Amino acid sequence: MSKLVTPKDLEFLLYQVLDAEQLTRLDNYRDHDRTTFDAILKTSERIAEDFFLPHNAKADQHEPQFDGDKVTTIPEVKQAWQHFAESGLLSARHRYEDGGMQLPSLIHMACNAYFMAANPSTAGYPFLTTAAANVIHAFGSDEQKNTFLAPMFAGRFSGTMALTEPDVGSSLGDLTTKATLQDDGSYRIKGQKMYISGGDQDITENIVHLVLARIEGAPVGVKGISLFIVPKFLTHTDGTLGERNDVKLAGLLHKMGYRGTTSTVLNFGEDDNCQGYLIGEANKGLSYMFKMMNEARIGVGLGGAMIGYRGYLESLDYARNRPQGRSVSNRDPLSKPINIVEHTDVKRMLLAQKSYVEGSLALCLYAARLVDVQESSQDKQQAEDAAVLLDLLTPVVKSFPSYYGPRANDLAIQVLAGAGYTREYPVEQCYRDNRLNPIHEGTHGIQSLDLLGRKMWQHNGKGQQLLMARVQATLNSALQREELKPLAQQYQKHLTTFMQTVMALGQKLQQGEAQLALANSAVFLDMMGKMVIGWLWLEMADKAIQQFSDSQSDEDQTFLAGKLQAAQYFIRWEVGEIHHQAQLLTSFDETCLSMKAEWF
Amino acid sequence: MSKLVTPKDLEFLLYQVLDAEQLTRLDNYRDHDRTTFDAILKTSERIAEDFFLPHNAKADQHEPQFDGDKVTTIPEVKQAWQHFAESGLLSARHRYEDGGMQLPSLIHMACNAYFMAANPSTAGYPFLTTAAANVIHAFGSDEQKNTFLAPMFAGRFSGTMALTEPDVGSSLGDLTTKATLQDDGSYRIKGQKMYISGGDQDITENIVHLVLARIEGAPVGVKGISLFIVPKFLTHTDGTLGERNDVKLAGLLHKMGYRGTTSTVLNFGEDDNCQGYLIGEANKGLSYMFKMMNEARIGVGLGGAMIGYRGYLESLDYARNRPQGRSVSNRDPLSKPINIVEHTDVKRMLLAQKSYVEGSLALCLYAARLVDVQESSQDKQQAEDAAVLLDLLTPVVKSFPSYYGPRANDLAIQVLAGAGYTREYPVEQCYRDNRLNPIHEGTHGIQSLDLLGRKMWQHNGKGQQLLMARVQATLNSALQREELKPLAQQYQKHLTTFMQTVMALGQKLQQGEAQLALANSAVFLDMMGKMVIGWLWLEMADKAIQQFSDSQSDEDQTFLAGKLQAAQYFIRWEVGEIHHQAQLLTSFDETCLSMKAEWF
Structure with missing residues (x-):
């Protein structure tokens, strides 16, 4: 049985509960059928199991290192990235003419579920890249799209979202990173960003930072924030690299979990020479960023759900194979111990986990299906309804799985008890990894x-x-x-x-x-x-x-x-x-x- | 302000809520008064702050190492141990004639609170030693007491409790470690024990293991379990060391937290030469061990409470000094941000923590006061009542703080948000350390x-x-x-x-x-x-x-x-x-x- 997702559960959710096949009636997805869906799901499962799962613990134990000049990650991360990129998953949701597969969001979310369960840290790199590419695709100029999208989809460039500053977390309206217009139409960016996931690494040739900054003279508060593309290396329109841009890694942050993903402090424009390119209109940056953020919030929900799911399956496996104690009514010390899955209180802990994680996965997939209807339904009213409902549900999709996923992991440890508390079993890492999810992309309080x-x-x-x-x-x-x-x-x-x-x-x-x-x-x-x-x-x-x-x-x-x-x-x-x-x-x-x- | 316990809170609990001074009317404690209580409390606070707190994070980052021959801990642990031992705290609860202070359990528990808040891992060594010494004191023969107690109280020997085996955790009746009577009245012990905290270290000259084992021919189940003293080094009656006993460290376990305390797998009698000495009567081992275990359960509760307390104070300090956002009703982006302690949802998180940790500490101290009345009241009925009530409350004292303490730590991280998730702030370690408490000395399910x-x-x-x-x-x-x-x-x-x-x-x-x-x-x-x-x-x-x-x-x-x-x-x-x-x-x-x- 898969260690990542119960196959029958996923099949049930996709094809019975959410009727994925009905999506193939929409123009965008009409070339698809259950066979193509299952093929890409199978591919995702295989890559997740072969190239993400095996180094999940190793990446946790061998964090990225920064020697003051370069960041080094373990080689398995780059290998996983390459397999992911070669599968076409980075652009899977985009149109055929852009090199994509026109894959429904629902199926894409299910593919992502495998990676989140297998190795959320390494999965962070492609997921952030996909989200950043989507913003450029939606709001960037043709030149920006031509320059950055193809290398991102091909896995040569990765993407990040750079919002937070040392003094500005939840209250984005207060951010102080500055942008100054240059004669050539580009901007000089200056400021410090913090907690930037994937902000530096040795996996890709280039990194495309999407940076929130304030153009000189812009209104105060959230109405004066603009969004910029700031590449690590300047990039020619044919996608080849130019000079190093003035973006410097100030240091790595050391987290409780998600240790395989670099968490960085980045200095933009230390030498007053950081080039950035305005996306869309000035002062509308936050609304663009929210496109990325809303996707990211659903992604965080999925992370919470799937790390929870992984822990559930691990603890279930343990409970089915660990003999200990006897039933409450059996007082014969000579009788054979039963497996702990037979104890009512262990059933409680497993049932709670099952209800949290399968329910959370259902919710994330439900949200993804709303994305499909919103984006692709020919029925305008239906599309609008889906958009409104998705908007309402997004804080729940972000929060429920990211709160109950960690609770599931807490119960998974409790099922394994002493063993679960050691780093010899994977539930320990699940517990640490999942603790990030109630925080990033907006805390519970904010949601x-x-x-x-x-x-x-x-x-x-x-x-x-x-x-x-x-x-x-x-x-x-x-x-x-x-x-x-x-x-x-x-x-x-x-x-x-x-x-x-x-x-x-x-x-x-x-x-x-x-x-x-x-x-x-x-x-x-x-x-x-x-x-x-x-x-x-x-x-x-x-x-x-x-x-x-x-x-x-x-x-x-x-x-x-x-x-x-x-x-x-x-x-x-x-x-x-x-x-x-x-x-x-x-x-x-x-x-x-x-x-x-x-x-x- | 102390980082460990709010001074006014502890004073209030001891002298107003629990009327510690009334204890001085009992014969056992009649030489004490508030001045002597405050003196030992002050000493504990000072040692905790000067010698336990400073290496709490370092011990977490530099786990004990086992090279196949010897275990090495960081030198600060031994230093802390020595200061603890020199203070007289190891024997504080014992009678003057045994070298003790006749300190009430209530005050002793309050002293322990400082150490648990400062550094639960290093505190583990003296706390286990005290508990083991209490068992020997209560049930050991005069020779056993003469041989082992003085070196334990002096800090030359430490103590452990060795119950769990690889296949036997909660279901102690199934344990298989064997004891075979020898001609000299001692026993040969053979078996493997697991998750033994402090089972090996380089801090003390000798380690006194209290080992549960089954004498050949004993009844099956819990009625056939006996308790043995098994020293790492054989010990002469004058406390000097003899030969190495046949107790071998098979390996260290690597935990999520509590990393400064060694967690060991021990092989007893690999070479059929492990000497053990029966405590009390054969087949009554479990009841003796329960004396230690009940004390240990209250100690676990205190650990849950105080790691929670530490996180509460840290998150409170952060919330009072971190400006972010504005009140719900203020929409002026030019106004100054407020400190996050002013946000209602942050108040909720702090109030929940306060209610959990101050309530938990009150419960642990209440239990300690019951111990005093039980042990020292001249009124027999009162003493018996206290014993019965303590017995009833012990599962609650063990469980509530060890469940809500970690929840408090979860909220502490949430207050710090991104910062709280990094190892740069102490709440992260609190969260990991405290996760052990719902497990050891009997899980929630067992309780x-x-x-x-x-x-x-x-x-x-x-x-x-x-x-x-x-x-x-x-x-x-x-x-x-x-x-x-x-x-x-x-x-x-x-x-x-x-x-x-x-x-x-x-x-x-x-x-x-x-x-x-x-x-x-x-x-x-x-x-x-x-x-x-x-x-x-x-x-x-x-x-x-x-x-x-x-x-x-x-x-x-x-x-x-x-x-x-x-x-x-x-x-x-x-x-x-x-x-x-x-x-x-x-x-x-x-x-x-x-x-x-x-x-x-």
């Missing part, structure tokens, strides 16, 4: 304010309505199935509580009491995540019954039973927690708001 | 079965009754205070739910349905932890009002306000979660119990 302060009410609450319609459709179907009815009814009860909470929060905001309404936004983010994942579990259970209840195959029956039990676990155990959350939210609990800094 | 399957009902439920009487006393006092009444009423409501749950569980057990009653024991353990810590928060709030409400000092007023707010946070936000837990427990939810291994 929760985005969700409750903005996304819920955009377009007159259209996103909410679209979501509720889909949830209701799932409920209607589930309520009609004998096996699912009790669970669907429980979910329905929780849904009422959720909607009442949303209404109370909306009213408070309308009354202009933003501070009070948003005080417990983190609680709302978690509640929303539980409702969304609970819905997807109901949907999975519903589709699993539809698909497998008549099957004679043992494999189908155990798969169905597992999905039903995990749905039951998630809705009873996890979604059931929202009533307490609703109570805190609808009473506008001021415990945190009224706390004073000096009282700590 | 929860111990609590719900045994401790709750022992002595005809006497422990429960004693606990409830104390909770009720706190409630009665709190209900009479204007400022606390609403919170006390909330707690009272939760208490009713808790008691109904206990009753339902008890009935199910009486009906012989152990499997069903114990299926969700982990949920009960968490619920019990919340009730106990909620009670202690109410008690702290009550005592803080009593002590400080009339004070004119700003410092007193902010301390009081902080305690009240944290009590409110814990009871409203955390204890409020028990209703959902009660629902799962009283409905005897079978989701985990009925899950089948093959469905995963």
Whole structure:
């Protein structure tokens, strides 16, 4: 069995729950069919298993080194990069004429799932490159596209996103990196950026930094931020390299996990000679960057989900093979120990993991499918609806998997206990790697304010309505199935509580009491995540019954039973927690708001 | 301000909440007064800050090395050990005639808190030694005591507890290490032990292993386990060293955290020449070991609490000094950023940490005070009550801090965000170190079965009754205070739910349905932890009002306000979660119990 993703689970999600084949009816994807989808999925699995997984632990143990001049990574990283590039995956989502495969986002996300499970650090390089290329493709000039895209797609150049500065993290409006217009139309960039993943390495010929900076005289705050291409080496229009640009690695940061990806401090323009090229219009940089960031946020969600998934499979394997203790009712010390998977509390830990990681993967794939409809549906209304719903769900896609993925890893360690705490077993690294995901691309706190302060009410609450319609459709179907009815009814009860909470929060905001309404936004983010994942579990259970209840195959029956039990676990155990959350939210609990800094 | 423990908090806990001075009325402690207590506390703080804290990160980065022959630790560990030993702390709890200080457990626990916060890895060596010495002191023969105790107290010998084997972790009844009686009354020991902390090192002249083994012909299961002293070097009765015993280090284990403490695989009797000395009677080893283990469990709780406490103080310091963003209502980009401690969601993360770690420390100290009453009260009934209550609370003392301490560290990282994820800030190490605590000395799963399957009902439920009487006393006092009444009423409501749950569980057990009653024991353990810590928060709030409400000092007023707010946070936000837990427990939810291994 694959160590990365349960094959039947992925197949079920793609073809039953999300009906990937239906996408081939869209013009963009009409050359595809299940055979081409499966081929690229197979290729991804093979490359992930052969070239990413084997050095996951080694890259963790042998971090990139900086001698003051050059960065050195272990050679396996470059090898993996090359195999990835040769597969065509870097440009897979682009059009045929741009050298792409016109692969749906849904399938692409599923391909990425293998790499995230196998080796999230090494996967960071191609994923960042893809995201950066997408921004240049969407907003760059023809010259910029001609110059940079082909070498990026070919794997000669990598990409980064350079937002954060030593004094500017979440509050991007305060960034101070400067851009000064030159006679030739280019800009001189000056400033320091921090926590730049892949900001330097010895894997590619060149690195294309997408840098947020402020053009001299630009408005203060977020409205005065522009986006620039700043290559490590100046690049001729034919893609050949020119001189070294004035971008210097000031140092590497040493992280708890994700150690294989360099995390850098970069000095731009130390010698006042850093060339940058404005992307699109001045002062619109943040909106361009958000295209990349929204993709990156879904990518972070996928990372949280898949590192969680990996840990789940590892702990399941351990639990099935580790004999220890006897059942609660067996007091005969001469009887043979049972495998720990038979202990109820171990089942709890495995079931929680299963519900978190399979639910999270479903959510990431669901989001990817929305991207496909948004980008490629010929039905304009459908496309617009998908865009609005995706916008609403993005903070949840970023946050739920990145919070519950690490919790899954925590449980995976607990299943292995002493062994899980040692570096001799992979769950230890999963736990450290996954801890980054609730932080980068916007912390939970930031996501929760985005969700409750903005996304819920955009377009007159259209996103909410679209979501509720889909949830209701799932409920209607589930309520009609004998096996699912009790669970669907429980979910329905929780849904009422959720909607009442949303209404109370909306009213408070309308009354202009933003501070009070948003005080417990983190609680709302978690509640929303539980409702969304609970819905997807109901949907999975519903589709699993539809698909497998008549099957004679043992494999189908155990798969169905597992999905039903995990749905039951998630809705009873996890979604059931929202009533307490609703109570805190609808009473506008001021415990945190009224706390004073000096009282700590 | 101390980086280790908030001085005012510790003072408050010891002298107001737990009335440490009252202990000096007991014969054992009558030579003490607040001055002697404060002196040893001050000494502990100084040694912890000067000799433990400075190499905490270094010991993490430079793990002990094993060259196949010898283990090498960094020299700072030995230096710290020596300062600890010279202070007299290794024997502090023992009688004057044994070279001790007759220090109450309560004060000793508070001393230990400094070391756990400063450097849990290095603190592991003296703490294990103290625990091992206590077992020898309690159950060893005069010859054993004469031979080993003085060198242990002097810091020449260290101690370990060697229970776990490669195939035997939680299920001690299955252990296979053998002991064979020799003509001279000693035993030959043969077997392999694993995860033995401090099992080898270059710090002390000798190491005294307390080894669980099975004498040939002994009954199977836990009733056939005996306890042996197995020194690394044979020891003459005058404490001088003889030949090397046949105990060999097979290898070091490499952990996620706690890296400064060696974790070892030990081979006993590879050359059939390993001498061991039976402690007490044959086949009673497990009950002796449980004396050490119960102490160790409280010690693990303290570790969880204090690593959490350290992270809390670090993240608080960061939040107070890191400017970022503006308040939700301020949209002026020209205004100065505020320090992040002013953001409501950061307050939430700090308040949660404060409530977990100060509550956990209170619980550990409370347990220590029970030890004092149990051991030293002249009132026999009082002593017996304390013993029964301590017995009931031990799984909670072990589990709550070791689960919520790591959660506090998780939040500490989140407060620092990107910075917190790097090894440049100490919260990263706290997070890794603390992950061990939910595992060693009995996992949560084991603790929860111990609590719900045994401790709750022992002595005809006497422990429960004693606990409830104390909770009720706190409630009665709190209900009479204007400022606390609403919170006390909330707690009272939760208490009713808790008691109904206990009753339902008890009935199910009486009906012989152990499997069903114990299926969700982990949920009960968490619920019990919340009730106990909620009670202690109410008690702290009550005592803080009593002590400080009339004070004119700003410092007193902010301390009081902080305690009240944290009590409110814990009871409203955390204890409020028990209703959902009660629902799962009283409905005897079978989701985990009925899950089948093959469905995963």
